[in-house]
Amino acid sequence: MAVIWVIAEPNGDGTLARISAEAATLARGLAEASGGSATGLAVAADAKGIAAELAAYLPKVIAVSDAGASGHSWAAVAAERAASVIGEGSDAVVLIGAGPDGRDVAGALSALTGLGVLANATEVSWSDDGPTAETAAFGGKLLTTSQFVGGSGIVTVRPNTTEAATATTAGAVEEIKADAEPVLPRVRIVEQVAEAGAAAPIEEARVIVSGGRGVGGPEGFALVEEIASVLGGAVGATRAAVDSGWIPYAQQIGQTGKIVKPELYLALGISGAIQHKVGMQTAGTIVAVNRDPDAPIAEFADLLVVGDLFEVGPALVTALRARAG
Amino acid sequence: MHIVVLTKPVPDPVAAAERLGPDNRLDRAASPAVVNGNDEYALEAALKLVDALGGEVSLLTMAPAGGTDTMRKALAMGAARGVIVTDEVLAGSDTWSTTQVLAAALGQLTFDLVLAGVDTSDGVGGVVPAGIAALLRLPYLGNAAKIEPDPDSGTVRVRRLTTSGYDLLEAPMPALVVCTQALGEPRYPSLKGIMAARSKEIVTRSLADIGLDASAIGGASALTVVKATKRPPAREATKVVRGTPDEGAAAIVELLAARKVI
Ligand SMILES: Cc1cc2nc3c(=O)[nH]c(=O)nc-3n(C[C@H](O)[C@H](O)[C@H](O)COP(=O)(O)OP(=O)(O)OC[C@H]3O[C@@H](n4cnc5c(N)ncnc54)[C@H](O)[C@@H]3O)c2cc1C
Ligand SMILES: Nc1ncnc2c1ncn2[C@@H]1O[C@H](COP(=O)(O)O)[C@@H](O)[C@H]1O
Numbered sequence: 001m002a003v004i005w006v007i008a009e010p011n012g013d014g015t016l017a018r019i020s021a022e023a024a025t026l027a028r029g030l031a032e033a034s035g036g037s038a039t040g041l042a043v044a045a046d047a048k049g050i051a052a053e054l055a056a057y058l059p060k061v062i063a064v065s066d067a068g069a070s071g072h073s074w075a076a077v078a079a080e081r082a083a084s085v086i087g088e089g090s091d092a093v094v095l096i097g098a099g100p101d102g103r104d105v106a107g108a109l110s111a112l113t114g115l116g117v118l119a120n121a122t123e124v125s126w127s128d129d130g131p132t133a134e135t136a137a138f139g140g141k142l143l144t145t146s147q148f149v150g151g152s153g154i155v156t157v158r159p160n161t162t163e164a165a166t167a168t169t170a171g172a173v174e175e176i177k178a179d180a181e182p183v184l185p186r187v188r189i190v191e192q193v194a195e196a197g198a199a200a201p202i203e204e205a206r207v208i209v210s211g212g213r214g215v216g217g218p219e220g221f222a223l224v225e226e227i228a229s230v231l232g233g234a235v236g237a238t239r240a241a242v243d244s245g246w247i248p249y250a251q252q253i254g255q256t257g258k259i260v261k262p263e264l265y266l267a268l269g270i271s272g273a274i275q276h277k278v279g280m281q282t283a284g285t286i287v288a289v290n291r292d293p294d295a296p297i298a299e300f301a302d303l304l305v306v307g308d309l310f311e312v313g314p315a316l317v318t319a320l321r322a323r324a325g
Numbered sequence: 326m327h328i329v330v331l332t333k334p335v336p337d338p339v340a341a342a343e344r345l346g347p348d349n350r351l352d353r354a355a356s357p358a359v360v361n362g363n364d365e366y367a368l369e370a371a372l373k374l375v376d377a378l379g380g381e382v383s384l385l386t387m388a389p390a391g392g393t394d395t396m397r398k399a400l401a402m403g404a405a406r407g408v409i410v411t412d413e414v415l416a417g418s419d420t421w422s423t424t425q426v427l428a429a430a431l432g433q434l435t436f437d438l439v440l441a442g443v444d445t446s447d448g449v450g451g452v453v454p455a456g457i458a459a460l461l462r463l464p465y466l467g468n469a470a471k472i473e474p475d476p477d478s479g480t481v482r483v484r485r486l487t488t489s490g491y492d493l494l495e496a497p498m499p500a501l502v503v504c505t506q507a508l509g510e511p512r513y514p515s516l517k518g519i520m521a522a523r524s525k526e527i528v529t530r531s532l533a534d535i536g537l538d539a540s541a542i543g544g545a546s547a548l549t550v551v552k553a554t555k556r557p558p559a560r561e562a563t564k565v566v567r568g569t570p571d572e573g574a575a576a577i578v579e580l581l582a583a584r585k586v587i
Contacts, residue, residue, distance in 0.1 A: 012489045055576050073485070073494055075455065076465055081488045098451075099484075100468045103444075106453030106466070111428075116548025117420050120452040132552070138336065138447055144349070145553040153548060156452070185464040187496045190482070195490035207586065231587070238504075244411060249470070250486065255338060255362055255446055256506045264586045266577075274339055275362075275506055278446075282557070287577055293565060303580050305564045305573035317575035323587065 002130065002151070005094045007082055008054045008061075009101050010044060010074065012192075016202060019097035021164035023157050024057035025197065027095050028167060032128035033178055041085060043078040045070035048173065055171040057164070066178040071195035073187040075104030080184045084111035085176070092151045093131050095124070098156035099203065103185055106154045116153040118146050122161055122261070122282075128131035131155060159203045160261060195248070202251060207233025208262045208283075210253060210277075213240040214269015214290070215311055223313045224268055230320045235242070238276050241256050254279035269311045272297025273309065289313065326380030328371040329358060329434055330404065331427060331441040331454070334358035334388050334395035336445050349551040350417045350544075353448060358395045365402070365511035367504035370472055371440050372403045372512070378476060379416030381405045385434070387415060387426050393527050400522035401514035407525070408434070412532045417544025420448070423541055424456035429535040431461060438474065438481065439463070439501040454503050463497030470507035474498060 004027040009017040024040060031038035040061035042051040048277035051063035062085060069077045082105065086092050090286055094109065096102040098120045110117050121133035135144050147159055209228040210220055216296025223234070228235045235251055242252045253260055253276040270276065272288070280286070281300055288301040289309045297306050305312055336351065337359045337515055346352040360368075384407035386392050396407045408583060410430050415422070444451035458465035470491060471585040481498050486505060498545045506571040514522070532539045539544075566576040581587045 001581060012487060012490040073465070073467075073492070075350075075467070076459070079455075100451075103451040104455045104465065107420075107424070107452035107457075108459035110452065111424055111456035111459040114421070114548075116448065117452050118549055119420070119448065119452060136557075137449075137554075139340070143555050143557055146549055146550050146551050149548055149550055154566050156450075162370065184459055185462060185496065187464045187466055187494050187500075189492050190495050191493040192487075193490045194492065201488050215537075240471045243510070244554065249505070250488070252506070256366070259449070264581065264584075278338065285580065285586060286560075287580065289573070295566070298563055298565065300560055301563050303563065303576060304563050305576060306565060306568055307573050309457040312577075313569035316569040316577055319571070319578045319587070323582075 002034050004036060004038045004041045005051050005086060005092055006054070006058065007094065007105060008037065008040060008042040008050050008079065008108045009097050010050055010125060014124065017158070018164065019102070019159050020054060021057055022037065022162045023095040023097060023161065024054055025164050026157065026162040028058060029126065030093070030131060033201065041082055043069055048175065051173045052160065055173050055189045059171040061171055061173050061174050063175045064178050067174065068182065068186055071189055073189065076108060076184045077182070077186060079105045079108035079112060080182060081097045081178050082109055084180065086113060093152055094154040096154065098158045102156050106156050110154055116148055117156065118148065118153060118158045120154070121155050121157050124155055124157065124161070124196070129148055131139050136282065140278055158261070167241055184204060184233050202234045202236050202253070203258055203260055205234035205262050207231045207259070207264045208236045209233050209266045210236035210238065210270060211241055211247070211268050212238040212270030215241060218246045223310070224316055226281045227266065228314060230317055231246050231264070233264070238270050243255055268299060268313060270297060272300065326375055326378045326438070326474060327436045328374060328380065328382045328438045328440060329385050329431065329436045329524045330368045330371045331439065332364040332368060332386050332396070333361045333385050333400050333445050334386065334392050335445055335447040344501045345554065349416060349554050350351065358391070360395055360399050361442055361445050363444060365501045366506050366508055367440040367442050368399055368402055368404065369511040370504050370508040373509070374472065374474060378474065383407060383434070384408070385427060385430055387423055390414065391401065396527055397522045398514065399422060399516040402512055402527045403518060405525065407527045408530060409527060410530045410535060412539065412543065413544065414532065414539045414543035415545055419449045419547040420452050420456070421548050422542050422546060424453050424460065425537065426532070429459045429537050430530060431457065433535060437498045438460070439499070441501065441503050443468070443503055443505055454501060458501040464500040466494050466496060466500060467574040469502050469504050472502055472508070
């Protein structure tokens with residue numbers, strides 16, 4: 001019987017990341033479908049707190065406290081402790097987020113355990129051969145359905161794959177002290193720096209309002225932000241806007257930025273270059289405001305409003321506010 | 326300062342001419358290749374470091390035999406030499422095999438730093454570098470926006486981007502660093518660089534050369550299998566609205582309401 005593991009990823013403040021709550025909800029579903037069990041795994045300097053949070057979603061969570069997890073880069077510590085709990089060459093299925101931390105853990109865990117990796121799943125189901133993951137390749141131009149040879153392995157899961165839902169009863173937390181000598185080098189954190197303007201991760205947003213070169217400058221992004229706030233969404237950008245220093249790199253969408261799949265993607269002053277398109281083309285609804293009716297985005301948007309974003313944008317804010325009453 | 330940059334040839338995302346083989350895996354020989362975009366940022370970062378500190382940049386690639394052509398493009402940017410691991414059994418490798426191969430090949434090289442890209446535009450796994458670091462027991466510094474090696478103390482400091490800002494990490498070298506675009510725009514190869522690249526050394530290694538057993542690695546040993554592929558459903562035709570700003574805004578509101586976004 002398969003054990004579906006979920007590795008708890010911490011937010012900056014040590015609380016449970018939303019992606020892990022989603023992965024845990026997914027794991028519960030897979031355990032039910034497979035007749036197996038779903039177990040959480042939390043690694044932190046003091047793992048009780050985050051383990052208890054994860055236990056809201058799973059029948060059982062193992063909390064591995066390792067003093068070295070504080071003051072050191074988390075992923076290597078977590079991967080190593082997870083490898084010893086899960087075991088080498090085991091028949092486990094491991095779910096973890098597809099963000100930077102999750103990828104780092106998945107890569108190291110694969111190397112330590114010999115488990116394969118299916119990356120960036122947008123959907124995971126169960127079949128007789130184990131988990132089946134849907135992923136997109138070549139920037140969304142191709143959708144693939146993949147499995148593990150032998151049925152066990154590590155799946156990195158994209159945000160918004162599952163809606164997080166707690167279990168009817170909270171699970172049990174089992175505590176383990178990690179005292180085995182670490183084999184992976186631990187990388188010291190000299191300093192943690194918070195930067196102004198750091199926004200919520202755009203990968204998780206339901207609505208993204210993005211600005212490109214057409215926004216013209218940081219002042220123009222004030223309009224983008226206003227529209228985003230009226231829609232309850234996050235702000236994204238093209239590389240042209242990021243390279244111009246108008247908005248942080250964390251907000252960049254595309255080939256070398258984030259890949260997002262919001263319900264609504266509103267593109268302002270964005271031409272829709274292929275490197276930007278690969279980051280957002282799977283959005284539910286794509287709306288573009290562009291002066292140029294022949295911009296490439298005209299080929300894949302649901303709605304193109306031909307016009308000046310500095311005229312259409314304020315009109316949109318007024319219309320949305322009027323509608324909200 | 327000796328830096329090895331991991332560069333992967335990927336099908337050109339702009340040409341969009343990827344070909345699949347009968348096993349649903351990319352037919353790399355038939356798809357026009359470029360250097361993976363994210364690896365160019367890593368290469369640029371490496372070149373800047375040796376420009377400032379002295380030393381040499383070399384490239385390591387696992388690719389089919391045709392990989393030399395793509396590697397010349399990276400050599401033209403300024404890397405000194407390259408190693409390509411190529412072997413028939415490697416076609417269809419998964420990330421686990423790729424990790425084993427690159428780690429074994431790195432084991433035969435000397436370096437202060439290994440730089441890699443955040444992910445590849447074809448597979449978008451982003452898991453290979455962390456696996457290599459784990460196998461080689463190298464300090465792993467991911468998501469780097471700034472890399473500052475200190476040859477005197479033999480340590481490297483890296484700004485690792487986080488959701489709220491960055492962590493300043495420090496580790497002894499040799500170490501493996503994963504590079505983001507925040508490190509700066511890749512240079513264009515100069516004509517001189519392109520000419521010089523033609524005569525730069527590219528060493529080809531087989532699995533046996535790097536001490537790996539061909540029966541336990543590569544496509545036949547892949548731990549994952551692609552069962553089916555399909556094209557995403559075509560989007561509906563674009564509705565184009567011209568008119569006053571108010572009419573444009575009204576069209577947006579109408580669509581969002583119809584789709585229950587608002
Ligand atoms: C290796 C590589 C990786 C890349 N990765 C990325 C990536 O991750 N993300 C990314 O976004 N790009 C990426 N790019 C860059 C990409 O090729 C484009 O250059 C970029 O996306 C263009 O950004 P843009 O649409 O903002 O600017 P432009 O292409 O300049 O488009 C601006 C648009 O705004 C319109 N406009 C101007 N003024 C107004 C106005 N007042 N009202 C309405 N419309 C107006 C114009 O008609 C135009 O269509 C990458 C490129 C390379 C080579
Ligand atoms: N076949 C390969 N040859 C050289 N480097 C690679 C190869 N595959 C992956 N890499 C490196 O690992 C990074 C992440 O790749 P991936 O995990 O496959 O998305 C890439 O940006 C490269 O730097």
